[in-house]
Amino acid sequence: MTDLLKNPIFQDETKARDWLEACVWAGVRVCPHCGNADQKKITQLHGEAHRAGLYQCNEPECREQFTVTVGTVFERSKIPLTKWLAALFLMTASKKGISAHQMHRMLGISYKSAWFLMHRLREAMRTGGLEPMGGEGKVIEADEAYFGKADTLHVSPQRKGRAYTKRGKFKNNRPIVSLVERGGSVRSFHVAVADQVAVTKIVRDNVARESRLHTDESKLYYRVVSHVAAHESVNHSGREYVRGDVTTNTVESYFSLFKRGMRGTYQHCSEKHLHRYLAEFDFRYNNRIALGVADTERAENLAKGIVGKRLTYRRPHSKEIPF
Ligand SMILES: [Zn+2]
Known part of the structure; x- marks a missing residue:
């Protein structure tokens, strides 16, 4: 685990963003506002005036701007991507889960932020609308x-x-x-x-x-x-x-x-949060080593799951967060 966290994506915000873009888009950028995936109609905006990783959709009907986190559980978070990714790797690699207290200490973010970030990652672990399980002879x-x-x-x-x-x-x-x-x-x-x-x-x-x-x-x-x-x-x-x-x-x-x-x-x-913890344990079980899923691949699979799950989830009151 300590070796794992030496990866530059946990220190360098640009490298973190590149890693996330590679997982989420796999080379094909998609505008989260209109679904445009025509790469000729998407331009990257450079320069001081723009946030890092900002893109412009040139679809005439749309013309919106976006980053890789728009429309995902990371959207509008003040936590740096380097910390999001460290949390993502830690949660996917710990067999029995990791407490919000430990996350708060390891990442140097507040307990409240750690708790909130972990629930968002659990939301990303949630799957739905899947094919039926089993089949003939199963x-x-x-x-x-x-x-x-x-x-x-x-x-x-x-x-x-x-x-x-x-x-x-x-x-x-x-x-x-x-x-x-x-x-x-x-x-x-x-x-x-x-x-x-x-x-x-x-x-x-x-x-x-x-x-x-x-x-x-x-x-x-x-x-x-x-x-x-x-x-x-x-x-x-x-x-x-x-x-x-x-x-x-x-x-x-x-x-x-x-x-x-x-x-x-x-x-x-x-x-009310039990289904989220179930999603977390289900996710790790379904991405376990016995099924041929290594640690890095498990983290990549979780990164793919952040899309389309923007939480309509308000920030919780302090008294709702257990200590
Ligand atoms: Zn668009």
Whole structure:
């Protein structure tokens, strides 16, 4: 890590910008205002009068100016790009995450800035509108976990919406549902209530019909069978964890990584931010070394994710930021 941070992109603002432009644009600059990607209609503005890295879009209808950070989670930030990139590399390289306190100390920025910057990077880690997971001959493991305390109790009368555990006890915890493709990627969802309706919708929207689905004996999955090629389960209450190739061990090890990371690094996490922490752990899992993704490539993948996610997110009040 110390060697990694010797990279000049963490000291030199121009080099940081060049690195970011290479990741985001890959040689093809795009005007974020109108989508113009005709390089002949884009000119770089030089000289004292202009900010570094400023471009002019010459599309007659547009004529706007932009930099690589316009329309991204970095937009309108006063934090230098060198620090953004250091934060980006640190977050992608630490397996269990890194606390805002540590980020504040390592980068020499205020705790509040560190906290805010990290949430923006988590937003960049978020993926959406993806292709279905799995496919013919592929196995998807599904399971639910409960983490922390819910800020409010979600009770929907239509759905008799209380979060029950597998043993039927009421639990005031925040339910998470995760799908993991064996040998592949994960998608996690923070749901208001883990019930059949929610779980069935998640499977239907995210899993290719040709896949086999493996779960435990939970009643939550009774209705998924019409959405997959096969639904097989192991009976955990009967101490059955593996039967043939049927198991939920992969999704459970994902949950244990998530919980260890959350308890060790992020002791405080309010419910409204839980989906962002899930995005962070999902991102690292989906860009892990076992899938052939090295540290530098993981950071580049995150840099690509900053686009189109400009937060409509106001700066939080101090009292909202946990210490
Ligand atoms: Zn334009």
